[in-house]
Amino acid sequence: MTESDENHNRAPADAQATAEPTETWWQVFVHAVRGTGGDPTTGPLKRAVILLAIPMVLEMVMESLFAVVDIYFVSRLGDGAMAAVALTESGITIIYTLAVGLSIGVTALVARRIGEGNRDGAARAAAQAVILGALLAVVFGVTGVIFAADILSLMGADETVVAIGLPYTRIMFGGNIVILLLFLLNAAFRGAGDAAIAMRVLWLANGLNIVLDPLLIFGVGPFPELGVQGAAIATTIGRGTAVLVQLYTLFRLGGALRIRRPHLAVQPAIMARLVHLSATGTLQTFIGTASWIGLIRVTAEFGAEALAGYVIAIRVILFAILPAWGLSNAAATMVGQGLGAGDPDRAERAVWISCKMNLAFLGAVGVFFIAFAPAIVSLFGGTGAATATAIDGLRIVSIGFFFYGYGMVLTAAFNGAGAVWTPTILNFFCFWLWEIPLAWVLAFPVGLGPNGVFIAMTVSFSTLAVVSAALFRRGRWKRVKV
Numbered sequence: 001m002t003e004s005d006e007n008h009n010r011a012p013a014d015a016q017a018t019a020e021p022t023e024t025w026w027q028v029f030v031h032a033v034r035g036t037g038g039d040p041t042t043g044p045l046k047r048a049v050i051l052l053a054i055p056m057v058l059e060m061v062m063e064s065l066f067a068v069v070d071i072y073f074v075s076r077l078g079d080g081a082m083a084a085v086a087l088t089e090s091g092i093t094i095i096y097t098l099a100v101g102l103s104i105g106v107t108a109l110v111a112r113r114i115g116e117g118n119r120d121g122a123a124r125a126a127a128q129a130v131i132l133g134a135l136l137a138v139v140f141g142v143t144g145v146i147f148a149a150d151i152l153s154l155m156g157a158d159e160t161v162v163a164i165g166l167p168y169t170r171i172m173f174g175g176n177i178v179i180l181l182l183f184l185l186n187a188a189f190r191g192a193g194d195a196a197i198a199m200r201v202l203w204l205a206n207g208l209n210i211v212l213d214p215l216l217i218f219g220v221g222p223f224p225e226l227g228v229q230g231a232a233i234a235t236t237i238g239r240g241t242a243v244l245v246q247l248y249t250l251f252r253l254g255g256a257l258r259i260r261r262p263h264l265a266v267q268p269a270i271m272a273r274l275v276h277l278s279a280t281g282t283l284q285t286f287i288g289t290a291s292w293i294g295l296i297r298v299t300a301e302f303g304a305e306a307l308a309g310y311v312i313a314i315r316v317i318l319f320a321i322l323p324a325w326g327l328s329n330a331a332a333t334m335v336g337q338g339l340g341a342g343d344p345d346r347a348e349r350a351v352w353i354s355c356k357m358n359l360a361f362l363g364a365v366g367v368f369f370i371a372f373a374p375a376i377v378s379l380f381g382g383t384g385a386a387t388a389t390a391i392d393g394l395r396i397v398s399i400g401f402f403f404y405g406y407g408m409v410l411t412a413a414f415n416g417a418g419a420v421w422t423p424t425i426l427n428f429f430c431f432w433l434w435e436i437p438l439a440w441v442l443a444f445p446v447g448l449g450p451n452g453v454f455i456a457m458t459v460s461f462s463t464l465a466v467v468s469a470a471l472f473r474r475g476r477w478k479r480v481k482v
Contacts (some may be wrong), residue, residue: 084162085165101283167232309388
């Protein structure tokens with residue numbers, strides 16, 4: 001799109017902007033948190049993106065705290081308990097992967113129907129997501145409870161860890177319905193533009209988890225001392241309570257989405273479309289997740305210290321980019337609703353605005369990481385060799401943040417449009433056929449060691465961003481039917 005085209009397309013939004021009363025940043029923030037900012041398909045475009053992005057950013061931060069809080073308290077129980085939690089979380093990754101993949105389909109369908117002004121269609125899509133999530137949860141739950149010991153053993157647990165972790169694993173798998181529904185219903189809220197609701201339920205879930213964890217793990221006051229089992233119960237209660245609030249909001253309070261009893265009948269056409277989108281989204285998520293395993297495998301060849309340094313660097317990086325996922329989710333919603341409203345130009349402009357915001361945020365984070373990497377890494381301990389690897393890794397990967405800010409948003413935009421195969425194929429080529437082989441070549445034949453792995457990450461993320469931008473500009477995503 002040329003600059004003149006952008007100015008032409010921007011004119012209606014600018015005209016609307018001048019008609020709006022001037023707002024301070026604080027007022028916009030309050031509207032975003034309260035969910036009172038108005039319809040994101042109309043009004044000033046930058047304001048709409050910000051109103052969606054703020055609660056989505058806060059939602060992602062809340063989600064990240066679950067694992068941090070559990071590990072913090074469980075670490076007081078010893079290495080066996082820590083190992084049990086870590087192995088269970090590794091095994092349950094398949095459920096998280098499925099939940100994220102299904103969420104891609106739910107957001108795309110609900111956003112498109114809302115943009116069309118078809119709230120009944122959006123409610124039907126959300127209801128089908130609830131049914132699908134519940135059915136899958138039963139399968140995972142029964143399998144996980146029956147084969148919990150086998151799952152732990154398969155993940156490498158010895159008899160002691162299996163004995164300690166068996167109750168934890170059974171509860172987490174048995175209660176997996178709260179994971180699936182929490183992800184799916186929040187995806188529906190985000191697609192409907194009700195990002196503040198998705199944020200609030202994560203606050204509720206995380207708040208309960210923080211309070212209940214020490215009470216149930218250590219037996220504070222009248223509460224029984226349940227050890228690692230208490231961590232599973234606390235997390236499940238927190239998430240379960242959030243799901244109940246989600247369902248009450250959908251069935252009773254309404255808003256942009258209101259599910260009624262007739263919507264709960266299985267509707268094959270909607271279910272088939274949801275499964276098609278979600279299956280591709282799940283494959284997309286799996287490809288991205290599995291690529292990390294390949295990088296760990298290459299790094300492990302250089303010993304435990306190099307691997308520890310890799311883990312420290314990645315932990316810092318992943319936690320830091322969580323707010324960027326919020327901006328990406330906002331772009332996905334804006335694209336789906338814009339296309340549904342028959343305004344693809346507004347959808348495209350929203351994406352480029354989100355890209356620039358993400359670039360500004362991740363660029364600033366990247367500069368900060370490069371400048372203060374030693375101080376940041378020191379917070380995580382580690383030996384001298386592990387610390388050196390982590391510092392180098394953090395600095396190298398941070399260079400790619402300038403590209404990755406665009407890449408994250410563009411990937412989400414394709415998903416929001418329902419063009420889920422585009423980022424899936426890009427992930428496969430950029431991560432499996434490009435990143436992992438490049439990491440091996442740089443680490444071994446070229447002789448860069450662990451730094452070769454980090455360079456490969458930066459190069460692959462940058463490649464993904466550049467290719468995504470080129471494909472996005474072609475505009476085929478505007479013609480995808482959902």
